[in-house]
Amino acid sequence: MSASTTSGTGRHADAAVREPVLEIKNLSVDYGFGQDPTHVLRQVSLTLNRGEVLGLAGESGCGKSTLAYAATRLLPPPGLITGGEVVLTDRSGERRDILTMSDAQLRASRWQDVAIVFQGAMNSLNPVFRIGRQIADAIAAHTPGIRKKQALDRAAELLDMVGISPDRLSAFPHQLSGGMRQRVMIAMALALEPQVLIMDEPTTALDVVMQRQIVEQIAELRERLGFSVVFITHDVSLLIEIADRIAIMYAGEIVEDAAAQDVYRRPRHPYSRGLLRSFPPLRGPRRELTGIAGSPPDLRLLPTGCTFTPRCGFSTPECSRIHPELGPTAFAGAEPDRRVACILHGDVGTLPPELAER
Amino acid sequence: MTSSDPHPHDGDSSQDPGTPVLEAQALRKYFPVRGGRGAVVHAVEDVDLRLHRGEVLALVGESGSGKSTIARLLAQLMPATEGRLLLHGSDATVRGRRAFRRYVRRVQMIFQDPFASLNPVHTVRYTLSRSLRIHRGRLRGPALEQALTELLDRVQLRPPERYVDAFPHELSGGQRQRVAIARALAAEPEVLLADEPISMLDVSIRLGILNLLQDLRTRLDIGILYITHDIASARYFADRTMVMYAGRVVETGDSEAVTQDPKHPYTQLLVRSAPDPDGMEDRALGARGEAPSLVTPPSGCRFHPRCPFAVDLCRTEVPPLLEVGAARTAACWGYAERADRPSLGSILETYGGHRAAAATSTPAGATAAGKDQR
Numbered sequence: 001m002s003a004s005t006t007s008g009t010g011r012h013a014d015a016a017v018r019e020p021v022l023e024i025k026n027l028s029v030d031y032g033f034g035q036d037p038t039h040v041l042r043q044v045s046l047t048l049n050r051g052e053v054l055g056l057a058g059e060s061g062c063g064k065s066t067l068a069y070a071a072t073r074l075l076p077p078p079g080l081i082t083g084g085e086v087v088l089t090d091r092s093g094e095r096r097d098i099l100t101m102s103d104a105q106l107r108a109s110r111w112q113d114v115a116i117v118f119q120g121a122m123n124s125l126n127p128v129f130r131i132g133r134q135i136a137d138a139i140a141a142h143t144p145g146i147r148k149k150q151a152l153d154r155a156a157e158l159l160d161m162v163g164i165s166p167d168r169l170s171a172f173p174h175q176l177s178g179g180m181r182q183r184v185m186i187a188m189a190l191a192l193e194p195q196v197l198i199m200d201e202p203t204t205a206l207d208v209v210m211q212r213q214i215v216e217q218i219a220e221l222r223e224r225l226g227f228s229v230v231f232i233t234h235d236v237s238l239l240i241e242i243a244d245r246i247a248i249m250y251a252g253e254i255v256e257d258a259a260a261q262d263v264y265r266r267p268r269h270p271y272s273r274g275l276l277r278s279f280p281p282l283r284g285p286r287r288e289l290t291g292i293a294g295s296p297p298d299l300r301l302l303p304t305g306c307t308f309t310p311r312c313g314f315s316t317p318e319c320s321r322i323h324p325e326l327g328p329t330a331f332a333g334a335e336p337d338r339r340v341a342c343i344l345h346g347d348v349g350t351l352p353p354e355l356a357e358r
Numbered sequence: 359m360t361s362s363d364p365h366p367h368d369g370d371s372s373q374d375p376g377t378p379v380l381e382a383q384a385l386r387k388y389f390p391v392r393g394g395r396g397a398v399v400h401a402v403e404d405v406d407l408r409l410h411r412g413e414v415l416a417l418v419g420e421s422g423s424g425k426s427t428i429a430r431l432l433a434q435l436m437p438a439t440e441g442r443l444l445l446h447g448s449d450a451t452v453r454g455r456r457a458f459r460r461y462v463r464r465v466q467m468i469f470q471d472p473f474a475s476l477n478p479v480h481t482v483r484y485t486l487s488r489s490l491r492i493h494r495g496r497l498r499g500p501a502l503e504q505a506l507t508e509l510l511d512r513v514q515l516r517p518p519e520r521y522v523d524a525f526p527h528e529l530s531g532g533q534r535q536r537v538a539i540a541r542a543l544a545a546e547p548e549v550l551l552a553d554e555p556i557s558m559l560d561v562s563i564r565l566g567i568l569n570l571l572q573d574l575r576t577r578l579d580i581g582i583l584y585i586t587h588d589i590a591s592a593r594y595f596a597d598r599t600m601v602m603y604a605g606r607v608v609e610t611g612d613s614e615a616v617t618q619d620p621k622h623p624y625t626q627l628l629v630r631s632a633p634d635p636d637g638m639e640d641r642a643l644g645a646r647g648e649a650p651s652l653v654t655p656p657s658g659c660r661f662h663p664r665c666p667f668a669v670d671l672c673r674t675e676v677p678p679l680l681e682v683g684a685a686r687t688a689a690c691w692g693y694a695e696r697a698d699r700p701s702l703g704s705i706l707e708t709y710g711g712h713r714a715a716a717a718t719s720t721p722a723g724a725t726a727a728g729k730d731q732r
Contacts, residue, residue: 059560177648206589207420210648214633234561238633264635278561282617282634283640289594291565295530 020089021228022048022071022114022196027084029063029070037080038299040066041252042083045326048196053222053229055243055260057236057275059296064232065119068198072114073098073106084132088113092207112142115189117182119200125173125181130268132156132169135188142192158187162217179210183217190221198230203238213298215242237279240264248272251307254326258338266357268329268340270312273354306343318343330356375448378408379581380432380549385441387427391653399652401427405441405557406679409549411578414572416596418589418628422649425585429553432583433467434458463493466542472534472552474526475596476526482510482537483522489544509540514570532563539570543578550574553585570596589632593617601625604660605690607679611686621688623702624661646703659691667692669700 025048030037041063048054056064069075071205086098088109095117101109118124126134135158136151143151154164162183164176173181182202187198200216203211219242222229231243239246240260247257248271256269267273274292294311303309305320312319330348344351384716385405388517402424409415410554419425419718431438434452443450445464452458469475476485483506490497490505497505510518513536526534542550552571556564572595575582592613598658599613601622609622647664650656659677662668671691678689680694692702 059562061560177650206648208589208631208633209420209627211633218384235633236561237635240635275562278565280565280590281636282590282593282629282632283636286594287612289565290569292562293566294565295532296560335459 019050020047020087021050022230023085023087023089024071025085025087026082026343027067027070027086028082029066029075030080030082032078033080039252039302040299041070041077044249044252044254046247046257047252048228048230050101050195050228051222051226052245053219053231053243055240055246055248056230056232056249057234057240058249059275061073061296061299062249065200066252067249068116068200068230069234071098071141072110072116072198073101073332074116088196104205108142111138111189111194111195112192114196114198115192115194115200117185117189117197117202119202120205125184127173130170130172131159131176131184135159135169135184135191137187139191141283155187158191159184161190161212161221162187179213182206182210182214186214186218186221190225190227193225194227196228196230198232201234202231204235211238218242228256236263248275251301251302253307253341254339255308256339257326257340258335259270262338268338268345268355269306269342270314270355271343274311274313306341314344314355316344327347331358334358359437361681374722378444379411379446380409380450380583381406381444381447382407382428382432383442383444384438385428385431385443386422386439387431387436388458394653395493397526397653400605400655401652402431402438405602405607407432407583407600409581409583411548411581413598414575414582414584414596416586416592416599418585418586418592419602420587420628420649421654422604423602424652425552425602426698428585428602429467429551429585432549433465433551434461459492463465463545463550464547465551466545466547467553468538468555470543471527471558472531473558475538476534478526481523481525482529485537485541486510486522486544489541493545505544509544512543513537513540515540530563531559532566535559535567536570539574543682545576546578550582551585552582554587554640555584556571556591557587564591565594571595589617589628590634601628603726604655605652606660606676607689608661609686609688610679611683614685615686621682621686621693622661622690623665623667623692625688627664633635659689667700667702669698671696671698672700 019136024044027041027044028039029041029351031040032038044067056067058064066075066079070079070081085100087095088098089095098109114324124254125131132152135155136148139151139154140146152169158324159166159168164180164183168176176184203214206214215238217257218229231239233239242262243260245258246260246263247253247254248269250271253349254270256263258268263272264276267276275291278291280289292311296306303320305322306324309315309319322343324341324343327340329335330351331338331347344355383406385402385407387402389401391397391399403430418429430436430442450461452461454455486506486509487502489639490502506522507518510521514534515521515536521529521533529537555571556567559567568591571582574580584592586592596613599611600607601609601616601624603624608622609616609625616625617629619628632656650660650663655665658674659665659668659672662672665672677689677691677694682688682693691699
């Protein structure tokens, strides 16, 4: 991995200790059971390494939340997993496919191995119970025989860890601010020291100052506890700061997968480039930006070939015929860790200079 | 457009260009707290605001800072508790429906959620014709068609025939917001109040809407109040920026100056907290605390409980907006010429070293530093 990826604040995803903890292979999800279901995820493959923060970015409706829910088998009907596997590697090295676990195994594994902080997590606390009890419940469910007192002590410890005074254990959710509720959710997710923490838009409802505090907290906790994070958001500029690696999704597929700084400095897919240019910068020259032409696609009526073709400024007639596979970039030798789904990368000669920055 | 009433775009040429088209003076809004025994939410306090024609003014603040309340007060959707509202320098407070109609013809509002602001049972044609009929009199037949086509064309929904008979559910979020903008333009307003017009939209199409508004401001010479929580988009779109905190304006000035060289400690915190891949070293780390309760707001400067530089003066007296540069003001005692003023340091230095300390600290240590100030 290039030096730029390790230069960030508190990153420690070294190429040397790359050990997968969650491997998603060819995962496909349909919505609807009838004659023609909508293909929401198509053959998505993604690997999360131990200790890594993986960012999952894309616009609403691109399937990033569906991917997280499908990978944890939390997808509600009419969502249907139609293929693929999700392999979880234990700390002991044992490999298990989440998609084929029995219900009992799944119950034991959830929260223990993979924990989720949901979108709008601030509203997922039960309003009629004190937060201490809610955290203790989760601990008790996974730790048979634990005393109530012990579970509450652990809950206090967890609150302390996310920067909330333990005397808040007896508070009801409505007595806490949005940011504090979000931190309670993070504390709950970490209660059983999971290996993987999936966070679905954890800061979207918060203000930037609070977002900064939460993001900082997550980075700090990860350093201490050593879990891996899948961070889902549409805010690419935030991801570039906090993620080690970023996977960009469009219309149910991953179109680019690379180290965060590489995505930012040298985007290889036209959509990644467009997405990055949709965020006005806070520094540097003020210039006119255009965003991406057209509208996000309707997954029921996807074009043939590359799904981004109608909005792409670099498309060729080939693009609407050939469906690109996620593969090496045109500079495969120089950047072995990058993958992109764009047929323009078949040949360095024809690659537009905008997608060929070095 | 009708000849029966003076069209707002005419007659303005005689106006002094220095007179703001819309001005608010010492605007204040208190909301009663239900069952609160006379307690009130101090939502907006002493806000002065001037918007000129062809100017984009951004109002930046976090949720609960009172920025949407200001939009609603300016649109006269609710009465202000105190303060004056001036249109071209004369009092514009409306009493009664007719006066309100006359007012909204000149001051139109665009709402945050284009999914909620368009009636789902009506077509685009109905939505726009209704606005045209209300504001421009009885248009019908070819004249109405022509007006509809012009409106859709102006918001870049082309070809217009494709959109005019569509229902809102057939349109994407960006297209819906364009219809909402067209509806506002039907009144040929002088002022657009845009309350978070892009925050509900997909990221890739947000700039398209901002660029459209930019184009309208240039071509139609409309004054736009752009309300947002995203200070980077304010820098991109607005000429001037006002930063609000807990119901008060804390800083005003040219957008570029406010974002590049923020003066008020809160603005500094805001700018240093926003995601910015190019400025990762300039992070305000370790900042703590949250916006205060507006039922019992802190005395003095409302930012003082979170401000690393606060002194006694900040806790007791409300700082006025002080001049801190060319056409720039900041409501911070640090810029006053008083002996008991606080000395401002850099937010960056105050918070910047936090991470190194936090990474090595024990859980208890991290908490002691991180305890919420509530």
